[in-house]
Amino acid sequence: MTKVYFVRHAQPEYAWEEDRTRPLTQEGKKDSAIVLDFLKDKKIDVFYCSPYKRSIDTIADTATFFGKEIITDERLREREKGTEGNNHGMFRKRWTDHKYHEEGGESIAMVQSRNMEALNEILSNNLDKKIVIGTHGTALSTILNYYDNNFGCEDFLRIIDWMPYVIELDFEGSKLVDKHEHCHVEKEFKGN
Numbered sequence: 001m002t003k004v005y006f007v008r009h010a011q012p013e014y015a016w017e018e019d020r021t022r023p024l025t026q027e028g029k030k031d032s033a034i035v036l037d038f039l040k041d042k043k044i045d046v047f048y049c050s051p052y053k054r055s056i057d058t059i060a061d062t063a064t065f066f067g068k069e070i071i072t073d074e075r076l077r078e079r080e081k082g083t084e085g086n087n088h089g090m091f092r093k094r095w096t097d098h099k100y101h102e103e104g105g106e107s108i109a110m111v112q113s114r115n116m117e118a119l120n121e122i123l124s125n126n127l128d129k130k131i132v133i134g135t136h137g138t139a140l141s142t143i144l145n146y147y148d149n150n151f152g153c154e155d156f157l158r159i160i161d162w163m164p165y166v167i168e169l170d171f172e173g174s175k176l177v178d179k180h181e182h183c184h185v186e187k188e189f190k191g192n
Helices: 026-031 033-039 053-066 088-096 108-125 137-147 153-159
Strands: 002-008 046-049 070-072 130-135 162-172 175-186
Touching: 002 053, 002 108, 002 137, 026 033, 026 053, 026 162, 033 053, 033 162, 033 175, 046 053, 053 070, 053 130, 088 153, 108 130, 108 137, 130 137, 137 153, 137 162
Parallel strands: 002 130, 046 070, 046 130
Antiparallel strands: 002 162, 162 175
């Protein structure tokens, strides 16, 4: 059995303009300790992550604990947002129509396609291992929706304030066989 621990990043600095380099807040840095606390007895084999700073920083101490490098994969990045793309009205539009996206932004279908391509490759290359994947709210939600098409906007909104958040997906080969929510810290999401 392959175990994948998805770790949604801790609280970021929302005022930071550039999405890719957005750091964690001081609280977010402290809250990342729950990730290490939960994973330290799990014998993690490999760490993958979005290339975004907030995701890398959320799992960095855990990777160091295990003496592992973090392998970044551009396909695991967060949804590209266009103008005014992070508000509840836009969330609902995108989750109602997975092909819809604002100008300059990505749709749920686009994010799901690249995240699933990356996940399937990771699963294929790491059979029967324990894997950590540093991720984001929308990116993770598209993966959860892939395995359960009933996962929708309300489920996404349920976890939007969970930073960090750890959920385990267990696989036999590429088939999802179990899912467990483990821990989270509730922080207010502040979109644009």
